[in-house]
Amino acid sequence: MRIDYEDASGFKGWADQLWKPENESELAAILRQANAASTPVTIVGGLTGLTGGSVAKGGWAISTEKLAAIEIREGSAVCGPGARLADLQARARETGQFFAPDPTEWMASLGGAIATNASGSRSFRYGSTARHVLALRVALADGRVIEVRRGDPVDFALPALPLPQTTKNSAGYRLRPGMDWVDLFSGSEGTLGVITRAEVRLLPAPGELLTGVIFFPSDAQALEAVDLWRPVKGLRMLEYCDRGALHLIGEKHEAALLIEHELSSDDEFEQWQQRLESSGALLADSWIAASDADRERFRKFRHSMPESVHNRVRRNGFMKVGSDYAVPVEKNREMIRHYRAVMDQRLPGLYVIYGHIGDGHVHVNAMPETQAHFDLAQRTMWEFAEKAVRFGGTVSAEHGLGKRKAHLLRLMYSDAELDAMHSVKRRLDPNWILGPGTLFEARVPQAAIPG
Numbered sequence: 109m110r111i112d113y114e115d116a117s118g119f120k121g122w123a124d125q126l127w128k129p130e131n132e133s134e135l136a137a138i139l140r141q142a143n144a145a146s147t148p149v150t151i152v153g154g155l156t157g158l159t160g161g162s163v164a165k166g167g168w169a170i171s172t173e174k175l176a177a178i179e180i181r182e183g184s185a186v187c188g189p190g191a192r193l194a195d196l197q198a199r200a201r202e203t204g205q206f207f208a209p210d211p212t213e214w215m216a217s218l219g220g221a222i223a224t225n226a227s228g229s230r231s232f233r234y235g236s237t238a239r240h241v242l243a244l245r246v247a248l249a250d251g252r253v254i255e256v257r258r259g260d261p262v263d264f265a266l267p268a269l270p271l272p273q274t275t276k277n278s279a280g281y282r283l284r285p286g287m288d289w290v291d292l293f294s295g296s297e298g299t300l301g302v303i304t305r306a307e308v309r310l311l312p313a314p315g316e317l318l319t320g321v322i323f324f325p326s327d328a329q330a331l332e333a334v335d336l337w338r339p340v341k342g343l344r345m346l347e348y349c350d351r352g353a354l355h356l357i358g359e360k361h362e363a364a365l366l367i368e369h370e371l372s373s374d375d376e377f378e379q380w381q382q383r384l385e386s387s388g389a390l391l392a393d394s395w396i397a398a399s400d401a402d403r404e405r406f407r408k409f410r411h412s413m414p415e416s417v418h419n420r421v422r423r424n425g426f427m428k429v430g431s432d433y434a435v436p437v438e439k440n441r442e443m444i445r446h447y448r449a450v451m452d453q454r455l456p457g458l459y460v461i462y463g464h465i466g467d468g469h470v471h472v473n474a475m476p477e478t479q480a481h482f483d484l485a486q487r488t489m490w491e492f493a494e495k496a497v498r499f500g501g502t503v504s505a506e507h508g509l510g511k512r513k514a515h516l517l518r519l520m521y522s523d524a525e526l527d528a529m530h531s532v533k534r535r536l537d538p539n540w541i542l543g544p545g546t547l548f549e550a551r552v553p554q555a556a557i558p559g
C-alpha cells in the first residue's frame with residue numbers, strides 16, 4: 109500500500125511499502141529481498157532531516173523506529189539506530205555522562221545523526237557526530253552485516269578528495285587513503301548501508317557551566333564579539349541570532365549570541381563579566397543561566413528559531429529554503445555581509461540568519477510568501493553555495509545533501525572526483541538500491557570498478 113510522507117523540510121514523497129523491522133535479521137532479510145529484485149530502498153530515521161534523504165520516491169522504505177534500544181556503559185552507549193537523541197541524552201544524564209554532539213533537534217534518531225554526520229551548537233568544541241562514533245554494525249545492500257570499529261581501515265584503495273577548509277563538513281563521502289569504515293559510513297546518508305547498531309562515546313558531564321543568551325545593541329558588535337570570543341578556552345557553544353530571527357520569536361533586539369563555557373575556575377566567571385562589558389553587550393537585558401531549568405529554557409529558545417521559520421514557511425505552502433554552508437572562520441564576516449546585502453536587496457524582511465557562527469556556519473533561511481519569492485530564494489541559495497565554495501567552504505556543514513541539495517555537490521567536486529565517490533557506492537551497493545537520488549542526482553550506470 110502506498111504511503112505518502114514528508115521530512116521536516118516539507119519535502120514530499122512516497123513508499124510503495126513501509127517496513128518496520130523489529131531486529132537486525134529482519135532488516136537484513138528485507139534488504140536481501142530488495143536487492144534480488146533491484147527494488148529501491150530508503151532508510152527512515154526520525155524524519156527530522158532537512159534535505160529529503162529519508163523521503164522515498166517509490167520503492168520500499170525501512171523505518172528504524174523499532175530498533176531503539178539504549179544501553180549505557182561507562183564512557184559509551186550502545187544503541188539501536190532508532191534511538192532518539194532525547195532518550196540517549198536523558199539516559200546518559202542519569203549516569204553523569206553526556207553525548208557531546210547536539211544537533212538542535214533531539215527527536216532525530218542516532219542512526220540519522222550518524223548518517224548525516226550531524227553537528228550543532230556544541231560542535232564548536234566537540235566536533236561533528238562522526239568523531240564520537242566508536243563502532244558500527246551495518247547491513248549492506250545485499251543483506252550481509254558487518255561490524256566495524258574505529259580505526260578498522262576500508263579494505264580497498266581510495267583516492268584523497270579535496271576537503272573544504274572548514275571545521276565541519278557533511279557534503280559527500282570524505283574519501284582519503286587509509287580512512288576507516290566508521291568515517292566512510294558516517295555522513296553517507298543511507299547510501300552505502302543501513303546502520304543497525306552504533307556504539308558512541310559518552311563524556312563525563314562537565315562540572316560548572318556558564319550559559320548565556322547575550323543581547324547586543326547592534327549586529328556589528330555581536331560579530332566583533334564572535335571574533336574576540338572564538339579563541340576562549342573551554343567555550344563549547346558560540347551561536348548567533350540576527351535581528352530577523354529574534355523578532356520572529358518575539359525578542360526585540362538587534363542580535364544575540366548564545367554561549368556555553370565549561371568553567372574550570374571562578375576567575376573565568378569574572379573574566380566573562382569583563383568580556384561582556386567591553387563588548388558593549390546589553391547586560392541588563394541578557395540572560396545568564398542559574399540552573400539546569402534555565403539552560404533547558406535557553407535550549408528551547410534556540411530550537412524555537414528553526415522551528416518558527418519552518419512553521420511559517422510551511423504555513424505559506426512552501427518547503428524550507430535555507431543554507432547549510434560553512435566557510436573558513438576567517439571568511440565568516442565577509443560571508444555574512446554578503447548574505448545580508450543580497451537578501452536585503454532581493455527578499456527584504458523575508459529572511460533570517462542564525463546558527464553556529466563559532467564554526468563559520470550560519471543558516472540563511474528565506475521565508476517566501478509567493479512562488480516568485482520561493483524561486484528567487486532557491487536561485488539565491490545556489491549563488492551563496494558557489495560563493496561559499498570559492499571561499500574554501502562546504503555546501504553542507506551538517507544537514508547532508510539528501511535529494512534536495514544533491515545538485516550542489518558538483519560545486520565542490522569535479523566529474524573525476526564524483527566518479528571516485530560513485531565507485532565506492534557501486535562497490536558496496538552494485539545495484540544502486542540504497543537511497544536512490546540521495547547525494548547523487550541520478551543512478552550512475554555500472555562501470556568498471558577500480559581495484
Ligand SMILES: Cc1cc2nc3c(=O)[nH]c(=O)nc-3n(C[C@H](O)[C@H](O)[C@H](O)COP(=O)(O)OP(=O)(O)OC[C@H]3O[C@@H](n4cnc5c(N)ncnc54)[C@H](O)[C@@H]3O)c2cc1C
Pocket residue numbers: 115116150151152153154155156157158160161162172189190210211212213215216217218219220221222223224225226227228229297298299301302303304411414415506507510543546
Ligand atoms: C528544528 C530543527 C533543527 C535542526 N537543527 C540541526 C542542527 O543544529 N544540526 C544538525 O546537524 N541538524 C539539525 N537538524 C537536522 C536533523 O535533525 C538532522 O539531519 C538529523 O541528524 C537527522 O536524523 P533523523 O533521525 O531525523 O534522520 P532522517 O531525517 O530520518 O534521515 C536523514 C538521513 O539519514 C539516513 N538514515 C537514517 N537512519 C539511518 C540508518 N540507520 N542507517 C543509514 N542511514 C540512515 C536517511 O536515509 C537520510 O538520508 C535540525 C532539524 C530540525 C527540524
